[in-house]
Amino acid sequence: MIVQSFSALAGAQFPAGEVWLCGAGPGDPDLLTLRAVQALSQADLILHDALPGRAALRHARRSAEIIAVGKRKGAAPVPQARINARLVAGARAGLRVLRLKGGDPFTFGRGGEESLACEAAGIPWRVIPGISAGMAAPAAAGIPITHRGMASAVTFVTAHDETGALPELNWRALAQSGGTIAAFMALSRLDELALRLLAGGLVPTTPVALISAASLPGQSILRSTLGQCTLDSRRAALPTPTMIIIGAVAALGVQVRTQPLGGLRHAHG
Numbered sequence: 552m553i554v555q556s557f558s559a560l561a562g563a564q565f566p567a568g569e570v571w572l573c574g575a576g577p578g579d580p581d582l583l584t585l586r587a588v589q590a591l592s593q594a595d596l597i598l599h600d601a602l603p604g605r606a607a608l609r610h611a612r613r614s615a616e617i618i619a620v621g622k623r624k625g626a627a628p629v630p631q632a633r634i635n636a637r638l639v640a641g642a643r644a645g646l647r648v649l650r651l652k653g654g655d656p657f658t659f660g661r662g663g664e665e666s667l668a669c670e671a672a673g674i675p676w677r678v679i680p681g682i683s684a685g686m687a688a689p690a691a692a693g694i695p696i697t698h699r700g701m702a703s704a705v706t707f708v709t710a711h712d713e714t715g716a717l718p719e720l721n722w723r724a725l726a727q728s729g730g731t732i733a734a735f736m737a738l739s740r741l742d743e744l745a746l747r748l749l750a751g752g753l754v755p756t757t758p759v760a761l762i763s764a765a766s767l768p769g770q771s772i773l774r775s776t777l778g779q780c781t782l783d784s785r786r787a788a789l790p791t792p793t794m795i796i797i798g799a800v801a802a803l804g805v806q807v808r809t810q811p812l813g814g815l816r817h818a819h820g
């Protein structure tokens with residue numbers, strides 16, 4: 552038996568020559584972790600995605616080099632191999648390299664690929680977990696993703712595989728799991744996703760919540776059903792990014808009054 556000890560989280564001290572893969576949460580800078588803020592304030596080189604936004608970067612040192620590598624409208628995305636190479640080169644040059652990613656780095660964030668690239672190059676790396684949109688978006692809508700007697704399981708799925716297609720999952724098993732389905736990157740594939748789940752046995756009246764720009768000033772929540780959600784989402788022209796919550800719990804939640812920063816207040820009526 553091999554027992555490995557790997558301490559993903561060292562102390563707050565960011566050693567030179569390391570790469571830290573850091574989650575920035577869903578967008579509201581108040582949802583950064585303390586560890587993320589500590590890391591941002593020590594990094595020499597920061598490579599960031601589009602989603603974390605500028606507000607998180609205000610914790611960076613003035614002298615830090617900051618490079619945007621996320622998808623931007625009208626611009627080709629920076630290839631993953633080039634990001635990996637930049638992380639490794641920065642660490643080899645003795646820099647403290649921070650890779651700032653939306654949500655949690657290891658949840659549909661390609662953080663795994665970056666950690667493997669560091670590993671292959673012999674670069675020490677750590678991960679700082681972040682609040683994933685899979686947790687933050689339903690919370691923003693007042694939706695408990697598990698609920699006694701209603702949902703004893705939750706499945707995080709992506710609607711995009713590496714080719715951009717709906718992944719080859721056992722959608723029937725997922726439809727019949729009885730749990731909540733929390734779908735990432737699913738807005739543009741919602742018609743296909745809904746059809747697979749309906750074919751798998753979920754009824755058209757299954758509640759669906761579409762939560763856009765969770766925790767951000769433009770946050771919006773659309774309630775629908777599996778049979779109706781594709782049409783409703785087209786009509787609503789929702790802002791992105793969007794998390795889609797499918798299952799009985801999606802009918803729960805309260806009227807939510809959004810406060811731009813500093814949290815969400817839930818109020819009935």
Ligand SMILES: C[S@@+](CC[C@H](N)C(=O)[O-])C[C@H]1O[C@@H](n2cnc3c(N)ncnc32)[C@H](O)[C@@H]1O
Pocket residue numbers: 577578602652653654655656657658659660682683684685688734735736737762763764765766767792793794795
């Ligand atoms: C490439 S994935 C990254 C997920 C990220 N690593 C996480 O843990 O949240 C991007 C998808 O996350 C979801 N997402 C991220 N931030 C969001 C937000 N603030 N509101 C709603 N959905 C969000 C959307 O489904 C979006 O298409």
